[in-house]
Amino acid sequence: MDRILVGLKRVIDYNVRVQVKSDGTGVETDGVKMSINPFDEIALEEALRIKERGEANEVIAVSIGTSEAQQQLRTGLAMGADRAILVTADGYLDPLSVSRIFLSLAEKENAGLVMLGKQAIDGDNSQIAQMLAALWGRPQATFASGVTLDGDTARVVREIDAGLETVEVDLPAVISVDLRLNEPRYVKLPDIMKAKKKPLDEVALADLGIEAGPEVKELSYAPPEARQRGVMVEDVAGLVAALKDKGLA
Amino acid sequence: MAKVLIVAEHDGKTLNPSTAKCVACAASIDGAEIDIVVLAAAVGDIAAQAAEIAGVSRVLTVERAENEYPISAILAPQIAALAGDHTHVFGPSTTFGKDLMPHVAALLGVNQVSDIMSVESSHSFKRPVYAGNAIVTVEVAEGSVVVATVRVASYQAAAGGNSAAVEAASADVALPTHTRFVGLESGASDRPDLQTATSVVSGGRALGSEEDFDLIYKLADALNAGVGASRAAVDAGYCPNDMQVGQTGKIIAPDLYIAIGISGAIQHMTGIKDAGTIVAINKDEEAPIFEVADIGLVADLFKVVPELTSALS
Ligand SMILES: Cc1cc2nc3c(=O)[nH]c(=O)nc-3n(C[C@H](O)[C@H](O)[C@H](O)COP(=O)(O)OP(=O)(O)OC[C@H]3O[C@@H](n4cnc5c(N)ncnc54)[C@H](O)[C@@H]3O)c2cc1C
Ligand SMILES: Nc1ncnc2c1ncn2[C@@H]1O[C@H](COP(=O)(O)O)[C@@H](O)[C@H]1O
Numbered sequence: 001m002d003r004i005l006v007g008l009k010r011v012i013d014y015n016v017r018v019q020v021k022s023d024g025t026g027v028e029t030d031g032v033k034m035s036i037n038p039f040d041e042i043a044l045e046e047a048l049r050i051k052e053r054g055e056a057n058e059v060i061a062v063s064i065g066t067s068e069a070q071q072q073l074r075t076g077l078a079m080g081a082d083r084a085i086l087v088t089a090d091g092y093l094d095p096l097s098v099s100r101i102f103l104s105l106a107e108k109e110n111a112g113l114v115m116l117g118k119q120a121i122d123g124d125n126s127q128i129a130q131m132l133a134a135l136w137g138r139p140q141a142t143f144a145s146g147v148t149l150d151g152d153t154a155r156v157v158r159e160i161d162a163g164l165e166t167v168e169v170d171l172p173a174v175i176s177v178d179l180r181l182n183e184p185r186y187v188k189l190p191d192i193m194k195a196k197k198k199p200l201d202e203v204a205l206a207d208l209g210i211e212a213g214p215e216v217k218e219l220s221y222a223p224p225e226a227r228q229r230g231v232m233v234e235d236v237a238g239l240v241a242a243l244k245d246k247g248l249a
Numbered sequence: 250m251a252k253v254l255i256v257a258e259h260d261g262k263t264l265n266p267s268t269a270k271c272v273a274c275a276a277s278i279d280g281a282e283i284d285i286v287v288l289a290a291a292v293g294d295i296a297a298q299a300a301e302i303a304g305v306s307r308v309l310t311v312e313r314a315e316n317e318y319p320i321s322a323i324l325a326p327q328i329a330a331l332a333g334d335h336t337h338v339f340g341p342s343t344t345f346g347k348d349l350m351p352h353v354a355a356l357l358g359v360n361q362v363s364d365i366m367s368v369e370s371s372h373s374f375k376r377p378v379y380a381g382n383a384i385v386t387v388e389v390a391e392g393s394v395v396v397a398t399v400r401v402a403s404y405q406a407a408a409g410g411n412s413a414a415v416e417a418a419s420a421d422v423a424l425p426t427h428t429r430f431v432g433l434e435s436g437a438s439d440r441p442d443l444q445t446a447t448s449v450v451s452g453g454r455a456l457g458s459e460e461d462f463d464l465i466y467k468l469a470d471a472l473n474a475g476v477g478a479s480r481a482a483v484d485a486g487y488c489p490n491d492m493q494v495g496q497t498g499k500i501i502a503p504d505l506y507i508a509i510g511i512s513g514a515i516q517h518m519t520g521i522k523d524a525g526t527i528v529a530i531n532k533d534e535e536a537p538i539f540e541v542a543d544i545g546l547v548a549d550l551f552k553v554v555p556e557l558t559s560a561l562s
Contacts, residue, residue: 012379014516017382017515018379018380018382018383019382020382020383027379027382027383094360095351095360095361096354096355096358096359096360099355118497119497121379121380121496122378122379123363123378124363124364124377124378124379124380124496125351125361125363126347126351126363127351127354127361127363128351130321130347130348130349130350130351130352130355131351131352131354131355131361132355133321133322133352134322134325134351134352134353134355134356135355137425138427139322139425139427139428140321140322140348140352140428141428142344142347142348143344143348145490155431158344159344159490159491160344160345160348160491161343161344161345161444161491161499162260162433162435162437162491163433163434163435163436163437163489163490163491164433164434164435164490165430165432165433165434166430166431166432166433166434167320167428167429167430167431168428168429168431169427169428169429170427170428173427178497179480179484179497180483180484180490214358214359214360214390214393215360215390216360216362216387216388216389217387217388217389217390218385218386218387219373219385219386219387219388220385220386221383221384221385221386222383222384222385222386223382223383223384224377224381224382224383224384224522227522227527227541227543228541229539229540229541229542230527230542230543230544230545231543231544231545232539232544232545232546232547233544233545233546234546235546235548235553236546236553236556236557236560237560238546239528239544239546239553239557240557240560240561242544243505243526243528243544246526248448248504248505248526249472249561
């Protein structure tokens with residue numbers, strides 16, 4: 001296989017306690033730490049391992065968003081991606097449009113694999129891989145916790161509700177990755193220096209000639225209903241009594 | 250008027266309870282007419298179970314050898330072809346529905362709404378984002394078909410007792426062969442199913458080993474409960490992946506949830522937001538889980554869990 005495309009979304013870091021803005025227009029992002037979506041780091045790590053095994057020639061990191069996503073792409077380059085593409089778009093983009101962007105890049109770059117996260121931890125949508133596969137007319141293997149390549153096919157172990165499912169797909173294909181697939185490598189300082197010289201191309205969304213999907217409008221944001229702190233019991237006898245009180249034992 | 254098509258989830262023999270939960274969600278759309286579509290290699294028993302769900306008008310069936318396994322690239326084109334005059338196409342937000350419904354949406358040229366937790370109107374819904382730290386109200390354009398997954402933990406299964414009409418449907422579409430089912434390694438046990446159990450006992454990293462995780466199974470058996478786990482416990486290999494509860498595991502809503510040696514990370518808590526009573530056992534009184542637990546016990550689990558098991562046996 002020649003190329004692997006990897007999606008790296010810039011999202012609020014998973015350690016941040018996300019707060020809804022008081023006017024309900026979204027969540028606080030001012031001064032908030034941003035990172036690569038954790039699943040996407042795993043997707044990139046897997047792509048790099050495939051390349052290191054000699055099963056692919058080039059790994060291309062792709063991000064769609066504001067120019068600030070350059071930071072996440074530079075991190076991806078430091079991890080080992082060969083080059084990066086930033087599709088600049090301001091504001092909210094619906095999943096179907098994001099999928100159309102990935103389709104256009106997958107075709108242009110003649111990708112053998114597109115590796116994405118199983119979900120972006122901002123919108124928690126879990127849609128892009130499935131939509132891209134539908135638009136591209138190629139296989140999808142979502143929630144991957146094991147990937148092995150064999151010539152023109154890939155064997156993917158998927159984490160599903162019933163356990164671990166194995167599917168075989170013909171390449172090119174779209175894979176979305178789950179957390180247990182691998183542990184992403186740490187970026188070392190010399191790699192960060194080297195990454196500065198790697199190509200990072202910017203393309204404006206308008207230049208790709210992509211038609212926006214019929215949007216799902218976000219009307220308002222609200223904090224979730226909070227649960228209250230309950231009672232503390234001293235010992236097992238207290239716990240059993242409290243459960244009996246509630247009719248639970 | 251709303252006409253909802255619900256994609257049945259099943260294992261080839263039995264209908265998954267997630268389907269009746271999707272019906273409950275669809276029924277909260279004013280005046281909705283509800284159809285279920287069953288795609289399987291043998292539809293008989295599954296269709297009969299679907300026909301019993303209260304509120305269902307018709308059960309459409311597509312019996313094809315290719316439908317033996319739930320491969321989205323195979324199911325989605327058939328569902329898109331059958332969507333016809335339906336205004337809504339719903340599936341459960343289980344791994345089955347999450348894998349399938351965005352594929353259906355893209356074939357229909359629309360966006361998808363993930364994890365509906367409440368219906369505000371026929372085209373507007375509430376859903377969780379940021380691991381449940383925010384709830385967003387979304388609106389699908391009027392006149393656009395609504396393709397969505399239903400957050401099953403937000404709904405009680407619709408009742409039984411119905412006898413809806415069962416009709417064979419045909420979806421004459423070419424199906425790809427590029428994706429092949431190889432096998433399923435199932436952690437299936439005799440214990441109540443995690444997603445539908447009325448009580449669930451979960452263990453975390455503190456259990457320390459696969460052998461000691463047995464303490465969790467024993468307590469669960471005393472309560473006839475399902476068994477769950479934190480991601481840390483699954484990652485460490487104490488138990489299988491299908492037991493993970495949380496943002497990237499299962500979202501559950503049992504009447505009773507007992508978390509043992511689990512710190513209460515936001516990604517875990519988002520999976521049990523709708524639980525009735527949360528009990529936490531943790532040796533650290535500062536553990537975040539105590540901020541949301543209804544009953545808390547600060548103690549060493551290795552001491553108190555065996556005591557609790559014998560007290561409840
Ligand atoms: C993108 C993403 C998605 C994630 N999705 C999930 C998910 O779906 N589900 C999930 O669970 N996690 C998820 N996580 C991981 C989550 O952030 C936490 O790391 C994880 O939940 C911690 O598991 P734990 O509570 O078992 O372990 P720890 O946080 O290590 O907690 C162990 C607890 O055990 C207590 N303890 C230790 N010894 C004893 C003892 N002898 N007796 C009693 N108590 C004891 C300690 O005080 C501590 O509170 C996700 C993380 C990321 C980044
Ligand atoms: N704006 C984006 N830029 C780069 N990759 C993205 C973007 N949006 C989604 N993706 C990829 O698609 C995956 C699934 O996202 P989602 O379907 O939005 O939950 C993510 O984990 C990324 O790999």
